[in-house]
Amino acid sequence: MKHLITRTLTGALAGIATYLLPVGAMADVDIQEITTEAGFQAWLVEEPTIPFVSLELRFEGGASLDPEGKRGVTNLMVGLLEEGSGDLDARGFAEAQEALAASFGYDVSDDSISVSARFLTENQTEAMALLRESLINPRFDQDAIDRVRAQVISSIRSDATDPDTIARKAASAKLYGDHPYATMIDGTEDSVTALTRDDLIAAHKGTIAKDRIYIGAAGDITAEELSKLIDALLADLPETGLPLPQDVDITTTAGITVVPFDVPQSVALFGHRGIPRDDPDFFPAFVLNHAFGGGGFESRLMTEVREKRGLTYGIYSYILNKRHADLMMGRVASANDRIAEAIDVIKAEWAEVAENGISEEALEEAKTYLTGAYPLRFDSNAAIADIMVGMQFMGLTPEYITSRNDRVDAVTMDDIKRVAKRLLLTDELHFVVVGQPEGLESTPSQ
Amino acid sequence: MRRLATACVALVTWALPAHAQTIDDYVTTFTLDNGMDVVVIEDHRAPVVTNMVWYKAGSADEPPGSSGVAHFLEHLLFKGTETLAPGEFSKTVAANGGTDNAFTSYDYTGYYQRIAADRLELVMKMEADRMVKLQLDEADILTERDVIIEERNTRTENDPGALFGEQRNAALYLNHPYGTPIIGWRHEMETLNLQQALAYYEKFYAPNNAILIVAGDVLPEDVRALAEKYFGPIPANPELGDRVRPQEPPQTAERRLQFKDPRVAQPYVIRSYLAPERDPGAQEKAAALSLLSEVLGGGQTSVLSKKLQFDTQTAVYAGAFYRGLSYDDTSFGLIIVPSEGVTLQEAEDALDQAVAEFLEEGIDDEQLERIKFQLKAQQIYALDNIEGIARRYGSSLTAGLTVEDVQAWPDILQATTEEDILAAAREVFNRDASVTGWLMSDTEVTQ
Numbered sequence: 001m002k003h004l005i006t007r008t009l010t011g012a013l014a015g016i017a018t019y020l021l022p023v024g025a026m027a028d029v030d031i032q033e034i035t036t037e038a039g040f041q042a043w044l045v046e047e048p049t050i051p052f053v054s055l056e057l058r059f060e061g062g063a064s065l066d067p068e069g070k071r072g073v074t075n076l077m078v079g080l081l082e083e084g085s086g087d088l089d090a091r092g093f094a095e096a097q098e099a100l101a102a103s104f105g106y107d108v109s110d111d112s113i114s115v116s117a118r119f120l121t122e123n124q125t126e127a128m129a130l131l132r133e134s135l136i137n138p139r140f141d142q143d144a145i146d147r148v149r150a151q152v153i154s155s156i157r158s159d160a161t162d163p164d165t166i167a168r169k170a171a172s173a174k175l176y177g178d179h180p181y182a183t184m185i186d187g188t189e190d191s192v193t194a195l196t197r198d199d200l201i202a203a204h205k206g207t208i209a210k211d212r213i214y215i216g217a218a219g220d221i222t223a224e225e226l227s228k229l230i231d232a233l234l235a236d237l238p239e240t241g242l243p244l245p246q247d248v249d250i251t252t253t254a255g256i257t258v259v260p261f262d263v264p265q266s267v268a269l270f271g272h273r274g275i276p277r278d279d280p281d282f283f284p285a286f287v288l289n290h291a292f293g294g295g296g297f298e299s300r301l302m303t304e305v306r307e308k309r310g311l312t313y314g315i316y317s318y319i320l321n322k323r324h325a326d327l328m329m330g331r332v333a334s335a336n337d338r339i340a341e342a343i344d345v346i347k348a349e350w351a352e353v354a355e356n357g358i359s360e361e362a363l364e365e366a367k368t369y370l371t372g373a374y375p376l377r378f379d380s381n382a383a384i385a386d387i388m389v390g391m392q393f394m395g396l397t398p399e400y401i402t403s404r405n406d407r408v409d410a411v412t413m414d415d416i417k418r419v420a421k422r423l424l425l426t427d428e429l430h431f432v433v434v435g436q437p438e439g440l441e442s443t444p445s446q
Numbered sequence: 447m448r449r450l451a452t453a454c455v456a457l458v459t460w461a462l463p464a465h466a467q468t469i470d471d472y473v474t475t476f477t478l479d480n481g482m483d484v485v486v487i488e489d490h491r492a493p494v495v496t497n498m499v500w501y502k503a504g505s506a507d508e509p510p511g512s513s514g515v516a517h518f519l520e521h522l523l524f525k526g527t528e529t530l531a532p533g534e535f536s537k538t539v540a541a542n543g544g545t546d547n548a549f550t551s552y553d554y555t556g557y558y559q560r561i562a563a564d565r566l567e568l569v570m571k572m573e574a575d576r577m578v579k580l581q582l583d584e585a586d587i588l589t590e591r592d593v594i595i596e597e598r599n600t601r602t603e604n605d606p607g608a609l610f611g612e613q614r615n616a617a618l619y620l621n622h623p624y625g626t627p628i629i630g631w632r633h634e635m636e637t638l639n640l641q642q643a644l645a646y647y648e649k650f651y652a653p654n655n656a657i658l659i660v661a662g663d664v665l666p667e668d669v670r671a672l673a674e675k676y677f678g679p680i681p682a683n684p685e686l687g688d689r690v691r692p693q694e695p696p697q698t699a700e701r702r703l704q705f706k707d708p709r710v711a712q713p714y715v716i717r718s719y720l721a722p723e724r725d726p727g728a729q730e731k732a733a734a735l736s737l738l739s740e741v742l743g744g745g746q747t748s749v750l751s752k753k754l755q756f757d758t759q760t761a762v763y764a765g766a767f768y769r770g771l772s773y774d775d776t777s778f779g780l781i782i783v784p785s786e787g788v789t790l791q792e793a794e795d796a797l798d799q800a801v802a803e804f805l806e807e808g809i810d811d812e813q814l815e816r817i818k819f820q821l822k823a824q825q826i827y828a829l830d831n832i833e834g835i836a837r838r839y840g841s842s843l844t845a846g847l848t849v850e851d852v853q854a855w856p857d858i859l860q861a862t863t864e865e866d867i868l869a870a871a872r873e874v875f876n877r878d879a880s881v882t883g884w885l886m887s888d889t890e891v892t893q
Binding site for chain 1: 492493533537561562590596597599606709710712745752755756762783816819820823824830
């Protein structure tokens, strides 16, 4: 984004700070930090060239706030936000949204509920009035509950025979113990069948509240307009919601868990505890993971498992920083008669890099990729709104955009050597394998 | 429904601002002397560029018996050339902060890089290099063949829905190669060889069979200079010939199939009808079918959703789909996922009844108006996703359409009437040219 004008602000706007942030010396992202009259904080990038706005809202907590015995309630509740509110039933709401050509997406994860809205400048007031109804006054009509519940149960059944979901389910149970993360957010057939309208109303009240909201907007709107819009949209939310969950310690032992399932290709998830986002070693770990298995064709895992041996179509590793747990994870899929070899290669690479790190050349390549790719992310209103909410959620400030590449560049070979031993823990590396893998058995035996 | 509509904003019709620029204002096109078409799409908001080369060759252009070779070759293009070592292409892109990938479909094979705008020359140079200077050896072939077989495992063998789709497609096309999966039949993939890959490469990879699309923070004159420098010297392939595939004979018998797999947890019914595609200078029928799929199956307010999910609880989902971008005859589809306790036969009957009622009742004016307004708004939202516009041009031009056809399409959609849509529906819903598939678990007799 280039050189946008920051306007002088009056009226409903209580405070504003503006940062003109050069990203890598290539582009500027002009983030305005807004405090509305009602006290909401929001970040805005004005982009007046296309007459629409992308608005992202995120509510911390998400499906992890499901009460005991009510697994799946937040997921079902979020699925019902667009199924009727205020004077409109489900189809009435959908018709109103279509007539405005606005799109509202409602999503839920372990850690948050997110709302992604896209609306035309010309009818933004009407679009936001409609969005407000869905957030503040959802109806939870019994026929809508029954209809969406049937869709959720259909999806739970399909997932039950999907090898990737089976692997996620088994890995989550193993990693997270009795934390809410340990089970799937959509619940089970039994738990979803038992949910009542009162459960949904309680979940709505407990998860969509003022004390846990993050806001980002990008597009054809001024700070003053956005400020008013946010207050009209959100001022009537409850002040507080349910208490947020506790952190969970991840403990694994080296080994393999086989989940037998009749598919020709085995799917494996693997990993162990990771490194927190605010750890001083996070950036070295981030750079190291990119070189090790970060998704590009050049990563070490891709080279060894796919390019040299043709054992898979895709393999990657990732640092997973959830709100209450940090992990180092990976995924691979190989034919049942080849997965054992793929796992041997992965274990050998894990040990090799833990011991010896990576080459100077691999480090430089990872750094040039990561620093070069960063500014390319800021290429649309939708992307910018999403990035800004993500940054706020992680507790970052707008200045992070300017310093982020410097932190990547500052990573040295010594950092990599030190962090490799923290990031890649051979003694804790556990594989969950779903399929009919030849020559693999669960170890240590359970 | 009607009661509610009067009480809310649904009745307001919005006029989009006259000053809004259209997508066309951002697009420049020209052709190089060797026949290579170039499309430039400008977006100066961020210093990013996407460089794409689309070949008018996909899986439907493969010789019989070598299914999957188009996609196999796509993978092999990341191996070496006379000047680039194996893997060096992607490595160079990544070292410059870019990402690259490729894709294959029935009618096209495409390659792209997304990178800082000032690195355009670097990637264009490498893309031109591999258009004609690929160097492959037997070792590349064997390892990469294992990779595409694992890709088939991931995409198809592990997913009963995908295996079902292959069988339905094969049944829909009696003669046209669209009946063969893009990734290939497994038994043919296992024997793909260097000679087959190179034969396909030498025939189809030429500037007169390719389209360069550059989208992002670039100026058309700069793109032209680079394109002339790197692609300009590559000679056209005079042997290319016309793009003619075996065509469908008259289809005179309905086909039905049942696909049973113990992994199926949620059974469903899909019916596909052979349907006309968007043709150059004649897109009206396809526009009517596009709108038909929206009216019947475009979300909560659609006819099938109303009749089968709301008025009755026959289905957990019901919808329609149509893909107008296709070089030869395409398909129009209907799907119903039955509710608990509803058999596949009952679901199929309910679907047929809903369509029959729709043909009697006609189209709700307000629904059609909303759909058309949303299509207009899409023209604005599309400007936020310049790569989406690039893909639209690529898939259109490789489907035999012209730039004029692409630019005329939004107006043709707006001009389509209720009568056009109903006429197109009556024509396309011909059971003799259809395949009805039931996806079911083999452990259940009834549901």
